[in-house]
Amino acid sequence: MDLVFFLLPASLLLAAIAVVGFVWASRSGQFDDLDTPAHRMLLDEEDTCSNDKD
């Protein structure tokens, strides 16, 4: 059970990495607009060659 002295800091480190990632994503504006990408996703791209959906 002494392993918990290693596991606890390790899991906290993982959590810290996740928070850092979240801070980066938020600051670069990825959470500013959550609605438009849902519409944009449905539009076909004719400029590119990969037209695999109709």
Place this chain on the structure above:
Amino acid sequence: MEEARIQEQAHNTSVVEDSAQLCTHCGAPIQSHISALCDNSGKSFCCPGCRAVYELIASKGLSHYYDLVRRYGASLQPVTNSESGTYAVETPDASSNTVRLRLGGIQCASCVWLLERLPIIHEGVTSARVNLTLGELTVSFDPAITTSQRIADAVQQLGYPVMRASPENGDIKHNERESLIQIGVAAACSMNIMMLAVSLYQGEHSGIEAHYVSLFRWVSLALTVPIVTYSALPIYRRALGALRAGTLHIDLPISIGIVLSIILGTFNTLRGAGEIYFDSLSTIILLLLSTRHLQRRAFETARNRCASHWSLLPSHCTEVCDNGATRVIPLTTMRAGMLIQVPAGERIPCDGVVEGGTSSLDCSTITGESLPIHVEQTYSVLAGSLNLESPLLIRVATGAGNSRLDRIISTVASSASQPPQFITSYDTLSMLFTAAALLLSVGAFLIHLSGGITAGANAAIAMLTVTCPCAVALALPLLSMRALSATASRGILVRSPEAFEKLPLVTDIYLDKTGTITDPKITATAARLADHIPSEAVALVVAILVEVDPNHPVSQGLKAWLEATSRYPAIHYNGTTRRIPGCGVEVLFTGSLTPTVSPKVARLTSLEYFNANRTTETSTALLPTAPPPWATVSILTADNEVWGYFELASTANNTIKETLSHLATKAAIHILSGDRPEAARHIAEELRIDPAQAHGGLAPEEKAEAIRTRRSICMYVGDGANDAPALAAATIGVALRGGIQSILESADVFIQRGGLEQVVTLRDLATRYHRRARLIIGLGLLYNALGVTLAFAGYVSPLVAAIAMPTFSLMLVSLAYFSLPAETT
């Protein structure tokens, strides 16, 4: 001096078939009496604007747009005379510039697709990104190739009117991101604290070694630190701000609770004994932050949709220089003393005096007057009125930004420009209650002091944790957010939660007349035709005369009459038409009208002109002895014979009658109108409202005064610029669509779809909001009463608090969230 200019048009129109064609671009039905504009491939359009946009889109190879519109889009609104300003906010950004434009008319995915293709359409644009919720387009461009003004014009040409962008956007975005990060940190830390707490509770139950307890407690403390020092910052800020302002806010007792809990928890951790409450503490901070974030987003979206900045004033005007040449100048450079020219169909950009030309003006959005006003030399005019007949030369009296219209809007806007307050009356209640909880915890401390300071401290923390303000701090803001979405989905945009609370208490409802309870257009309320003339001939003559001056309200009213009573005739005649300035229109026939009827001249004129120009043989049999004062009279004559007599007025429709009779059972109804008193009283009688409660001839400030003197909880419903002061003066101001949208700064509620009947829907939703809010508060009080009793008796351990508080909060939050369903249309 200027003579009245007579405009003659040789008019040889070909027969137009009555067909139900749809415009290829906007999908609106093409009016049969306007010849459909066709291009070479046989496609037809309703107006030159639609054809121009279609050609632009097709020339760039973007016709795919029309497939998308058919698949996803709402129907486009046809491009009308653009009256908006094109001011843009520019944010220079290294080598390329970025401009953010707020656009109207962005409705669906196909709009997103089209606008994001702007780099193809307009040279110099490097990228374009649409935000559908805000209706915002962010464009990056190379300033060497194009300018923000040209980009705005290009977007406008595509059919998306550009509105004035509000300058506050930068800060809000930053704060939004910060608050999201605070929530993220709080969530990450509190989840881990809870995980450790489970171990600790299980350990209490079945045994755990001391060094693990110590480890978990210290780690919990370490995890609480970021929450309490970073995530909870907005809570402290608001508490301190309230203190400095001398008011009380619910965040104040919450802050005190947080600080006390962290101090005592740290102390106990250092001591190695005693209770810690880090799990409950972090949970409540997380819940508070997230619900507030959700609520703020909902309000921002609603506010952004409301705050369209349409202006009644055009962005440019035509200045006439001393040598007679004209040049187009931006409105911002217009100065007093300039001479400007205003063509027919455009709005007058300034207050001023007419120096040349004769015309009539539609001032209904400024003064509420439903009938056109005749103006000629030496008459003074107001900014925002629509020039109906012919061009006017106007000497500017007030420079840009100083007209009466500007002053009305700015006084109202400044008083209403505070950001929405989330403090509602329920907050006051909750804060009183939480203050009581604080006192109780002090009491608990003192009572248990006999067992030692730590015993007392533990009792105090237990009390604080158990008496959570979850009802009011969490559930009620969420409920008001749901109410906001519920109304927004029905086309009613509410700007402040106050509107919901005060609505069921409203005792007086004040209504504007023109456009609110009556149609803004006048219609024919009575028509008498000479029986010895075939009705097709009469209809044909009316149709011809109506097209001479199609913008005039009388023309539009008669056009509607023609469409309602008989098939609109195919116009086919030989002759010339002219306007009789200020009095009517005339047609001189060179051929015969119909095989059986061939008058030489036909006129559609006012009663005064008719009386001044008739001969003794003209029979007045069709005319009533006393024409009503509240209506406009129009007389159709041909060759000195009276062919028709028409009374035109603005009328209320049946839905309004039902709505008003429903509302009359809840509150007293008054009419405040800028139109003539007789017209106001007539409408009141028609709608079965006490005519003594109908007041006409009121200036905007007088309307506001009338509301203020009565001093009751009241609602004002209006749609014109002359309603702005009244909207601000009333407890709840409701602005209707179809009117000038820059009065939205002063309105608490904006009805985007539908008319007065939406007020009934709003009232119904507000009543349901109240019922649910009372339920939530009641349950909250009950829970707290129970919790307080148990805490005093010493039965509340951290485990009990940690289970009870989140469970109960979640229950109340669910009660709030699953209420007031939005309409899914």
